[in-house]
Amino acid sequence: MAWRAHSRSAEQSAALRRAARRAEAAGQGMAVLDLDGCLFDNRPRQLGILRAWAASAGQAEALAALSVGHFMDWDLQATLRRAGIPKPWIERHYEALRAAWWRGFFSSDWMHLDEPLPGAVAFTRGLAQAGLRPVYLTGRDDTMRPGTERALARAGFPWGDGRAALYTKPEAAEADHLWKARALAEIIPPEPLIVGADNEPANVNLYLNHAPDAVVLWLDTDHSPKPEPVHPEALPVRGFLS
Ligand SMILES: [Mg+2]
Missing domain, CATH: 3.40.50.1000 (HAD superfamily/HAD-like)
Structure with missing residues (x-):
């Protein structure tokens, strides 16, 4: 898959x-x-949502390596790990990032991507x-x-x-x-x-x-x-x- x-x-x-x-x-x-x-x-939509959250949280640099190809399933932690993002960063920010993803993905706001x-x-x-x-x-x-x-x-x-x-x-x-x-x-x-x-x-x-x-x-x-x-x-x- x-x-x-x-x-x-x-x-x-x-x-x-x-x-x-x-x-x-x-x-x-x-x-x-x-x-x-x-x-x-809709992987570009997901990427856009996460990048926007990162920018708003002062974490844009941390997600710089994340690209569309890292989205292979619906497991966001696995997606972040595939992009080489360190585990401690994921543990620290996952809850906020997941909430932003949820809010953005299940809305009309990001579908243009x-x-x-x-x-x-x-x-x-x-x-x-x-x-x-x-x-x-x-x-x-x-x-x-x-x-x-x-x-x-x-x-x-x-x-x-x-x-x-x-x-x-x-x-x-x-x-x-x-x-x-x-x-x-x-x-x-x-x-x-x-x-x-x-x-x-x-x-x-x-x-x-x-x-x-x-x-x-x-x-x-x-x-x-x-x-x-x-x-x-x-x-x-x-x-x-x-
Ligand atoms: Mg479907």
């Missing part, structure tokens, strides 16, 4: 082609797409042009909606066209996987799920259990600790470049 969103392979090209062809063959239905770790790389994965915009536009309705289904909660809408528009994802839809979590405390299952079962207007994409194995499996004929991409970027095994029909990709 590591971010290699710029990589290409024959297997990845075939998976992306399969999704595009399935969309063209269907001509309607929905593409259920995750945001964090899937359409968007998110970058679309290479090829993600073209891939999504292709699905929409084939007739699918892009349904952005995210674990971000309702308070994060304004920044998310701006980020979708700024990156050039289909948005604001009266078709694309964004579903954010009403209760921040609800587990992402349970929220997504509930949204598919009860909230999103029923339509055939033709293409799905997510970085969390549990969500990939949810889409395939919901729609066994769907083409579902599993983004091998990062995911929560102790993931469940990925459904054998899921198509692994590192990004969206063919």
Whole structure:
């Protein structure tokens, strides 16, 4: 597990082609797409939050070596250790840094730093042009909606066209996987799920259990600790470049 969103392979090209062809063959239905770790790389957002905190705490120098490549999972202490930051510094500042990360990450304030994965915009536009309705289904909660809408528009994802839809979590405390299952079962207007994409194995499996004929991409970027095994029909990709 590591971010290699710029990589290409024959297997990845075939998976992306399969999704595009399935969309063209269907001509309607929905593409259920995750945001964090899937359409968007939010490591720049995390880096920006930590750097801003460091600057405000007079600790900018201590985090100077920290870069996007050090963010490999959701363990901030491990991220700091990878950057060579001394253990005593981490122990001394971790609580404040973690609080700043939490406040910043779960808000709309820093999403302008998110970058679309290479090829993600073209891939999504292709699905929409084939007739699918892009349904952005995210674990971000309702308070994060304004920044998310701006980020979708700024990156050039289909948005604001009266078709694309964004579903954010009403209760921040609800587990992402349970929220997504509930949204598919009860909230999103029923339509055939033709293409799905997510970085969390549990969500990939949810889409395939919901729609066994769907083409579902599993983004091998990062995911929560102790993931469940990925459904054998899921198509692994590192990004969206063919
Ligand atoms: Mg995700």
